[in-house]
Amino acid sequence: MKWIVLLCLPFVAGCRMTKFIKQEGVALENHVITTVTATEPVKCSWDCVDTPLCFSVNVKRLQTGSVTCELNNSSKTADPQDLMPRAGSQYQQMMEVDHCTVGECIYKDALPDGWYKFGSKLIKLFPERRTWEQARQSCQLIGGELVSINREDENEFISHLLGQIKTKGKDSNQIIAHWILDGTDSDVSLINGATYEEEDGVKSLYLSGSGAYATTPAVDFGKTSFTIASWVKLQNPVNDQSVIYSDWVNPRIFLFSASWYTRLLFGAFNEKDELKPWIIEGSPPIGNWFHVTGVLDRNGSEARLFLNGKKIGIDPVQSDWWDASHTYALRGYLRDLMIIGRALTDEELTNNITDPNNEPLDGVWIGLNDVTTEGAFRWPDDTHVTYTKWASNQPDNQYDYQDCVEMTVDEGTWDDTSCGRQLPFVCEKKT
Numbered sequence: 001m002k003w004i005v006l007l008c009l010p011f012v013a014g015c016r017m018t019k020f021i022k023q024e025g026v027a028l029e030n031h032v033i034t035t036v037t038a039t040e041p042v043k044c045s046w047d048c049v050d051t052p053l054c055f056s057v058n059v060k061r062l063q064t065g066s067v068t069c070e071l072n073n074s075s076k077t078a079d080p081q082d083l084m085p086r087a088g089s090q091y092q093q094m095m096e097v098d099h100c101t102v103g104e105c106i107y108k109d110a111l112p113d114g115w116y117k118f119g120s121k122l123i124k125l126f127p128e129r130r131t132w133e134q135a136r137q138s139c140q141l142i143g144g145e146l147v148s149i150n151r152e153d154e155n156e157f158i159s160h161l162l163g164q165i166k167t168k169g170k171d172s173n174q175i176i177a178h179w180i181l182d183g184t185d186s187d188v189s190l191i192n193g194a195t196y197e198e199e200d201g202v203k204s205l206y207l208s209g210s211g212a213y214a215t216t217p218a219v220d221f222g223k224t225s226f227t228i229a230s231w232v233k234l235q236n237p238v239n240d241q242s243v244i245y246s247d248w249v250n251p252r253i254f255l256f257s258a259s260w261y262t263r264l265l266f267g268a269f270n271e272k273d274e275l276k277p278w279i280i281e282g283s284p285p286i287g288n289w290f291h292v293t294g295v296l297d298r299n300g301s302e303a304r305l306f307l308n309g310k311k312i313g314i315d316p317v318q319s320d321w322w323d324a325s326h327t328y329a330l331r332g333y334l335r336d337l338m339i340i341g342r343a344l345t346d347e348e349l350t351n352n353i354t355d356p357n358n359e360p361l362d363g364v365w366i367g368l369n370d371v372t373t374e375g376a377f378r379w380p381d382d383t384h385v386t387y388t389k390w391a392s393n394q395p396d397n398q399y400d401y402q403d404c405v406e407m408t409v410d411e412g413t414w415d416d417t418s419c420g421r422q423l424p425f426v427c428e429k430k431t
């Protein structure tokens with residue numbers, strides 16, 4: 001093993017120096033994010049320094065005198081088993097950074113178990129969903145805190161970590177729509193007195209049972225199989241039907257409701273306005289939150305119902321869909337309504353109803369909050385807020401109700417939001 005020291009690359013405000021180890025005849029397999037060509041290996045090293053999720057480089061000299069470099073999103077620290085013999089290749093990994101003033105460069109490495117070293121911190125993204133307070137407690141349990149962000153390159157680094165999760169979720173499940181129903185969905189309209197209210201610490205859509213409802217943009221259910229899922233809390237006395245979600249767009253209509261004489265119903269109306277249930281099963285609780293999922297599998301010509309992650313019924317679907325119009329009001333609360341453009345399998349639905357990979361990811365919790373004093377944002381470790389990355393028009397403390405901050409996955413920008421939302425989160429530990 002040899003050392004190479006990259007001396008004083010000039011920058012606007014001075015220079016920086018990085019020390020790489022280099023190892024001949026090996027390469028890190030299975031982690032290449034991009035391949036670049038350069039006139040000399042040192043250029044590749046600097047490319048890696050400047051690429052947020054690059055932690056090592058496989059360098060190969062060409063006969064022309066130039067080099068090709070594979071930039072890896074891991075290192076032999078995190079994945080020693082992937083460091084394999086490869087003739088003519090040289091493995092390089094950053095070991096030290098020096099002479100950096102703030103914002104120019106920082107030491108980073110991929111560590112085992114999903115942790116990353118970033119400067120003097122360890123950072124890890126936790127995909128499980130928690131409220132802000134629960135997320136903070138989870139971080140504290142492992143000797144850390146919700147992350148504080150003090151620099152642009154740190155924000156960019158974490159933002160890139162989120163990007164990896166998001167892609168996985170959208171590709172694998174064809175999520176058509178996901179409405180949180182806490183007042184943050186810009187495309188949900190409230191009709192006839194529907195409101196957002198806090199219920200059990202979570203802001204949710206409240207329907208009074210006397211004609212209140214909410215509308216979303218139309219979803220085309222015409223040809224494909226689909227899965228629809230939501231959290232529901234019914235209030236006494238329960239209305240029959242209590243519609244969770246319904247497609248009123250002619251000529252097809254279906255209805256998913258929470259109480260057909262204390263059962264769940266997933267079905268359609270015919271042209272005489274007669275209900276033609278595909279399936280009626282289960283006993284949804286009254287006065288407690290429950291999670292309900294309906295699956296229409298058009299290929300298998302069957303409908304399935306799940307209550308709190310357990311399959312409670314399966315029936316063949318014979319009748320076609322018919323048009324009609326009908327409204328039945330739900331009395332109670334709804335949140336996290338999701339529509340997926342295929343029939344999820346029993347295994348996907350029963351294994352983990354809150355699997356983060358089954359949901360689109362809007363954002364993740366960071367530590368910033370104004371829980372103590374409205375408008376006075378603080379980091380959990382009480383460091384001063386010296387750097388911010390607010391999205392436009394944020395923070396807005398919407399509904400006088402937003403005291404915790406999420407980083408959005410698309411831009412890496414920040415938005416104050418309801419602390420009761422359940423989001424993945426980022427912890428930090430000092431090294």
Ligand SMILES: [Ca+2]
Nearest residue numbers: 370397402403
């Ligand atoms: Ca606030």
Ligand SMILES: [Ca+2]
Nearest residue numbers: 396397415416
């Ligand atoms: Ca906000």
